[in-house]
Amino acid sequence: MSTLIETEELTALRAAASALGHRHGPGFDRAELWAEAGKLGYLGVNLPEEYGGGGGGMTELSVVLEEAGAAGAPLLMMVVSPAICGTVIARFGTEEQKRAWLPGLADGSKTMAFGITEPDAGSNSHRITTTATRTEEGWVLNGRKVFVSGVDIADATLIVGRTSDARTGNLKPCLFIVPRDAPGFGRRHIEMELDANEKQFELTLDDVHLPFDALVGDEDAGLLQLFAGLNPERIMTAAFAIGMGRYALAQAVKYAKERQVWKAPIGAHQAIAHPLAQAHIELELARLMMAKAAALYDAGDDMGAGEAANMAKYAAAEACVKAVDTAVHTLGGNGLTKEFGLARLITAARVARIAPVSREMILNYVSHQSLGLPKSY
Numbered sequence: 556m557s558t559l560i561e562t563e564e565l566t567a568l569r570a571a572a573s574a575l576g577h578r579h580g581p582g583f584d585r586a587e588l589w590a591e592a593g594k595l596g597y598l599g600v601n602l603p604e605e606y607g608g609g610g611g612g613m614t615e616l617s618v619v620l621e622e623a624g625a626a627g628a629p630l631l632m633m634v635v636s637p638a639i640c641g642t643v644i645a646r647f648g649t650e651e652q653k654r655a656w657l658p659g660l661a662d663g664s665k666t667m668a669f670g671i672t673e674p675d676a677g678s679n680s681h682r683i684t685t686t687a688t689r690t691e692e693g694w695v696l697n698g699r700k701v702f703v704s705g706v707d708i709a710d711a712t713l714i715v716g717r718t719s720d721a722r723t724g725n726l727k728p729c730l731f732i733v734p735r736d737a738p739g740f741g742r743r744h745i746e747m748e749l750d751a752n753e754k755q756f757e758l759t760l761d762d763v764h765l766p767f768d769a770l771v772g773d774e775d776a777g778l779l780q781l782f783a784g785l786n787p788e789r790i791m792t793a794a795f796a797i798g799m800g801r802y803a804l805a806q807a808v809k810y811a812k813e814r815q816v817w818k819a820p821i822g823a824h825q826a827i828a829h830p831l832a833q834a835h836i837e838l839e840l841a842r843l844m845m846a847k848a849a850a851l852y853d854a855g856d857d858m859g860a861g862e863a864a865n866m867a868k869y870a871a872a873e874a875c876v877k878a879v880d881t882a883v884h885t886l887g888g889n890g891l892t893k894e895f896g897l898a899r900l901i902t903a904a905r906v907a908r909i910a911p912v913s914r915e916m917i918l919n920y921v922s923h924q925s926l927g928l929p930k931s932y
Contacts, residue, residue, distance in 0.1 A: 559843070565618060572597060572619040576626025581896050583628040585752035592619070593663020598633065601787075602641050606657035612853030613638070613787050617794035617845060624798020625805070627896070631753045632705045634791040636660055639784040640667035640713045643730060647772030647780050652732070659710075667732075668709035669784070670700035670758055672911075685760060687716040687729060693766040696731060700758040702910070706742050707754055711735060714760070715781060718774060728781050730771040739763040749906070750899040782861065786852055788911050789864035793845040793871035796907035800838045800871075800878035803900055807831055807882035810889070821885075830881045837874035844870050862925055869917045872907035879904040 561569070575595065579588045592598050600615040602608025609615065620633045641660045644652055659665025676682040685698025696716055706712060714731045733740055739761040747755050772780045808831060811822030821827045848863035879900045883890035891898045908914050922928045 559846075565615065568600070568615060569618050569622055571595075572622035573626060576623040576628045579626070579628045581627035585630070588623075588628055589630060589632070589663050589666075592623075592630065593661070596661070598637050598663045599641070599657075599661025601637060602657050602661045603645055603653075606645070606653055607661040608641075608645075608657065609661075613790050613849040614846070614853055616787075617790055617849050620791055620794040621798040621801075621842075621845075624795055625801040627802050629795055629798055631751065631795065632666060632708070634788060634795060635669045635704055636666045636709070638787040638791040639669045642787050643713065643771060643780060643784040646783050647730075649768065651768065652771060656732075666705065666709045668703055668706045668712040669788075670703045670706075670712050671715040671781075672702050673699060674701050683715060683717055683728065685714065685716040687718045687731060687770075689718070690764075693764065694731065694769060696733065696760045696763040696765065698760050700760075702745065703742075703756045703758055705753045706735070706756040706758065707744075709735060712740075712758070713771070713784075714758075727775070728778060729774055730780055730784075731765060731769045732771060733760070733763060733765065733769070737763050737765070749902050751903065782857065785911070786848075786857065786860045786864045789868040790845060790848050790852065790860075792907055792911060793841065793848070793864075793867040796868075796871040796875035796904070797838055797842055797845065799900060799904060799907075800834070800875035803875075803879045803882035803897055803904075804831065804834050804838065806895060806897060807885040810886050810895075827885055831885065834874070834878040834881045837870075838878055841867065841870040841874045862921070865912075865917045865920050868907070868912070869914055869921075872904075872914060875907055876904045 575592060575597065596609055597619045599607060600609035600611045600619060601613060604610035616633065616638055620630065623629055637660050641657060644656050656665060660667060673683055673685065676684065685696065685700065688695045696714065698716065703712065711732050711734045714733050715728055716731055718727060718729050740763050741759040742756045745755040745757055811827055811831065812820050814821045844863060844867040848860055848867040851863050852860035883897050883901060886895055886897060889895050923930055
């Protein structure tokens, strides 16, 4: 598929997702929008048709999230539930796991969170200390996770733990489905200075007993399975950021056309017009890289998608922050009022710079993997 010219089907999906977002708009009810998006088949466009999905990929799912965000109604859990968890289960899950989870993830009746970040590990997956010990009955998980989105509304959390390799004694990453009511699985709400529908949580796993079939995929696959979920996460974070940036820019452009201080709308002045034009250009460039990343991932090129997904996430986050800042500045004092709803995006826009991986770690990735420069760590 071309990353430059969209098919008629994708154009139609974009228009439909935009219409859905505008029906709800800013101040939307997350549960209502999630339910309607699931009913219409938008949440599962990337999942296999035989399990209730649309049979598409990250290309289609990123379009849905971008357009919902551009209408002022972003759904952060789309990054997590269908994109990360749905993809991992679809690619590596057992037949029983696929039948148990994918139809619900596709129609929105089930939601899954994703727990990888730890207090002392940050972006270093090799320092994850949550461990899974094999017993005669299954697995026992112990550890902590932080900044896990939407645990309170999720039926289960896909937890990244580490198991011992009997051959080397080393720990290797593995993925486990942990039901929300599992004994020993606790959560604490983290208070955030962030106006978002989805809450953030710290999780504790204290001797959480799981059956053998809680493990997703091959115990020996390790990083392969983990990165199968992280590339979609970066692509979808880019979509989230681009949608937010487009929304902010649209509000600023509308205001700049209508607001008059002297004899002409303020948008006629280059000091206002040029920053808005620059923000638009940078958002469009980020969209191109996101489309490339999604196309590579959907084509099965995990290595190529890794580079492009990181670049897309970086570009989208930077473009989003600039678009929001420019929009707020265009409106002046009005940019900080509740009436226009832009001030809340100042904090939200920075999330894309920080999560799921910081821009500095992406620069590390590009310098090492793309440019071949030596590591400093």
